[in-house]
Amino acid sequence: MSYFRAENLSLHFGGLKAVDAVSFAVEKGEILSIIGPNGAGKSSIFNLISRIYRPTSGRIFFEDQDITEEPPYDIARLGIARTFQNIELFENATVLANLLVGRHRHSTTQLWQELLFLPSVRANEKLHRRRVEQVIEFLDLEPYRDKLISGLPYGVRKVIELARALCSEPKLILLDEPSSGLNVEETDDMSFWIRDMKSELGITVLMVEHDMSLVNRVSDRVIALNYGRVLAMGSPAEVQQHPDVVAAYLGA
Amino acid sequence: MRFLFKTDYDDDIRLFPHSGYVVSYGLLIAVLLIAPYVLSSYLMSQLVFVCIYATVGVALLILTGFTGQASLGHAAFLAIGAYTAAYLQKYNVPFPVYFLAAGLLTGLIGALVGFPALRLQGIYLVIATISFAFIVEEILARWESVTNGNEGMRIKTLSLLGVAVPRDSPAFYFLCLAVLVLTIVGTLNLLRSPTGRAFVAIRDSETAARSMGVNVALYKVKSFAISAAITGFAGVLFAHKLSFISPEMFTLQLSIEFIIVILIGGTFSLHGAVLGAIFIVMIDPFLTYLKDDMPGIIAGVAATFGAGAEAAANVQAKVAAFASLNGLKGAIYGVIIVLFVLFEPLGLYGRWLKIKLFFQLFPLYKRATFKRQKIYVKSERNR
Numbered sequence: 360m361s362y363f364r365a366e367n368l369s370l371h372f373g374g375l376k377a378v379d380a381v382s383f384a385v386e387k388g389e390i391l392s393i394i395g396p397n398g399a400g401k402s403s404i405f406n407l408i409s410r411i412y413r414p415t416s417g418r419i420f421f422e423d424q425d426i427t428e429e430p431p432y433d434i435a436r437l438g439i440a441r442t443f444q445n446i447e448l449f450e451n452a453t454v455l456a457n458l459l460v461g462r463h464r465h466s467t468t469q470l471w472q473e474l475l476f477l478p479s480v481r482a483n484e485k486l487h488r489r490r491v492e493q494v495i496e497f498l499d500l501e502p503y504r505d506k507l508i509s510g511l512p513y514g515v516r517k518v519i520e521l522a523r524a525l526c527s528e529p530k531l532i533l534l535d536e537p538s539s540g541l542n543v544e545e546t547d548d549m550s551f552w553i554r555d556m557k558s559e560l561g562i563t564v565l566m567v568e569h570d571m572s573l574v575n576r577v578s579d580r581v582i583a584l585n586y587g588r589v590l591a592m593g594s595p596a597e598v599q600q601h602p603d604v605v606a607a608y609l610g611a
Numbered sequence: 612m613r614f615l616f617k618t619d620y621d622d623d624i625r626l627f628p629h630s631g632y633v634v635s636y637g638l639l640i641a642v643l644l645i646a647p648y649v650l651s652s653y654l655m656s657q658l659v660f661v662c663i664y665a666t667v668g669v670a671l672l673i674l675t676g677f678t679g680q681a682s683l684g685h686a687a688f689l690a691i692g693a694y695t696a697a698y699l700q701k702y703n704v705p706f707p708v709y710f711l712a713a714g715l716l717t718g719l720i721g722a723l724v725g726f727p728a729l730r731l732q733g734i735y736l737v738i739a740t741i742s743f744a745f746i747v748e749e750i751l752a753r754w755e756s757v758t759n760g761n762e763g764m765r766i767k768t769l770s771l772l773g774v775a776v777p778r779d780s781p782a783f784y785f786l787c788l789a790v791l792v793l794t795i796v797g798t799l800n801l802l803r804s805p806t807g808r809a810f811v812a813i814r815d816s817e818t819a820a821r822s823m824g825v826n827v828a829l830y831k832v833k834s835f836a837i838s839a840a841i842t843g844f845a846g847v848l849f850a851h852k853l854s855f856i857s858p859e860m861f862t863l864q865l866s867i868e869f870i871i872v873i874l875i876g877g878t879f880s881l882h883g884a885v886l887g888a889i890f891i892v893m894i895d896p897f898l899t900y901l902k903d904d905m906p907g908i909i910a911g912v913a914a915t916f917g918a919g920a921e922a923a924a925n926v927q928a929k930v931a932a933f934a935s936l937n938g939l940k941g942a943i944y945g946v947i948i949v950l951f952v953l954f955e956p957l958g959l960y961g962r963w964l965k966i967k968l969f970f971q972l973f974p975l976y977k978r979a980t981f982k983r984q985k986i987y988v989k990s991e992r993n994r
Contacts, residue, residue, distance in 0.1 A: 409822045411818060411822070432825055432826040434822070434824075435822060435823055435824030436824050440822070440823070443818070443819065447816045447818055447819035448816070449812050449814075449819065450816075451811075451815055451879070452808075452811050456811065460808050460809065460812045460823050460825070463808070463809060463812075463824045464823070464824035466804075468804060468805060470806055470837075473804035473806050474797045474801055476800035476803070480800075481621075481624065484624055484803070485621075485624070488624075523823065527823060527824065
């Protein structure tokens with residue numbers, strides 16, 4: 360049985376088939392990239408997994424558990440974290456506050472305890488803070504801890520989003536275009552981090568990406584989509600040479 | 612300027628970042644404690660209202676400022692707290708019991724209002740909360756067996772553990788102050804815990820909050836309930852302070868006053884609630900003063916500029932007529948809101964921060980420091 364599995368996943372908006380009977384599996388500890396032209400349904404698949412959309416049909420399994428009907432907030436609790444294509448950070452909060460929200464799925468304190476800020480709450484806060492600090496160190500975010508998001512440049516925000524996802528200590532992370540809007544150096548950093556996430560933190564990565572050099576550098580396997588359908592699946596080189604993929608990108 | 616060197620995670624958690632805060636808040640508390648023995652009874656009465664309004668302001672900040680759910684129905688929550696107190700007092704329930712009962716009941720009703728509000732956003736939520744306030748107002752007027760209808764209800768003098776606490780005594784002021792301080796401390800505690808961060812997350816991006824594991828619906832309801840409960844507590848004090856309550860006290864205008872409290876104080880910090888409360892409580896006597904004295908002053912000015920006695924009297928009468936127009940107060944409130952939103956969106960507390968920074972950085976202060984930063988691409992699709 361595979362670690363994460365989508366079976367015949369479909370998402371239809373009226374007659375438009377954004378995702379059409381897509382099946383794929385992710386093995387534990389691998390980096391799987393989804394590529395495809397604009398509108399191929401890549402982000403829609405992510406939104407289906409994180410339950411922002413409800414699939415028209417099909418099922419999603421994670422660790423042999425059917426998560427198709429789980430409410431969105433439970434997806435994170437199961438250990439699936441994600442980033443967004445158009446950054447979705449908490450604009451008017453500090454970087455630390457943003458990252459601490461990432462720890463939300465691990466919070467155990469009750470409302471009345473928090474109102475009184477009992478020692479147990481304080482101990483929990485420190486624990487969260489320590490975990491957040493590890494992520495800050497991992498992603499070199501030390502200079503920004505107390506800065507407001509609204510004052511930070513795009514590249515940094517992108518990293519903070521990744522950091523927030525990592526703070527939840529996910530088993531599977533969904534990266535929606537991690538390199539979009541980043542310059543060459545930042546993209547390089549990103550590719551190292553994605554590699555390290557796999558090797559050091561043992562996180563399985565599912566990623567949507569347009570930058571083929573990044574895809575080639577980090578991916579174990581690649582899926583190519585077009586018009587909501589799977590065109591090809593395999594190693595990065597295989598997929599890029601697949602005639603259907605070439606046709607989809609360049610026109611036949 | 613003071614630089615903080617953080618050496619411990621507690622440095623990020625503690626309420627007072629450095630000793631300067633302890634000194635200044637200590638002084639403030641000391642001043643507030645000796646105030647009743649120094650100030651005139653009129654100012655004391657105003658100070659009690661500041662405490663009550665600030666408590667409601669904090670409640671509204673939790674809901675509107677931190678969770679991002681606008682409400683124009685807080686007068687109704689205040690009314691529910693006040694009427695619960697008045698009703699239970701009739702049956703000789705002791706103060707601590709009906710005080711808690713009022714908070715709990717209001718909190719429960721707040722949660723019930725929160726549920727339909729889950730599907731509403733922005734302006735629609737405002738309309739829903741206004742409707743709720745009107746419904747409550749109407750119920751208070753019609754449910755005569757409990758609320759005594761439009762005749763209103765009297766509230767007897769507060770008696771706390773057998774000791775009478777008259778509404779203009781220092782003890783009553785200390786009670787209101789204690790409720791305010793406890794509310795502020797509780798709210799600050801909440802804001803530095805997971806719940807408070809979840810509120811802020813919901814305000815800034817529901818999609819992201821959801822995908823980080825925040826149960827958005829649950830936390831919105833929690834926010835409504837907490838906010839309503841605090842307002843209910845304030846309602847009990849409000850009822851005791853006025854010693855008489857009737858439905859027409861809890862109108863839309865009162866809800867708007869509460870919105871003014873946080874809008875003018877500043878919606879991003881609890882300081883705003885207190886500053887806004889001072890503003891709203893003090894503007895009322897100021898408007899009354901203008902209304903009484905303005906016509907005379909203008910007539911005097913007109914006279915010095917050569918207007919005859921008859922013309923001056925004419926001017927005075929016209930200005931007086933204008934000043935006593937119905938609904939003028941509401942119009943002035945409207946103008947105040949518009950001016951603040953346009954020219955001082957961070958409110959009085961924002962202005963204070965600017966002044967503070969000006970002196971800290973003198974002569975290097977830049978006005979642009981507080982300019983709102985450009986917000987990059989942000990998708991509204993996946994709300």
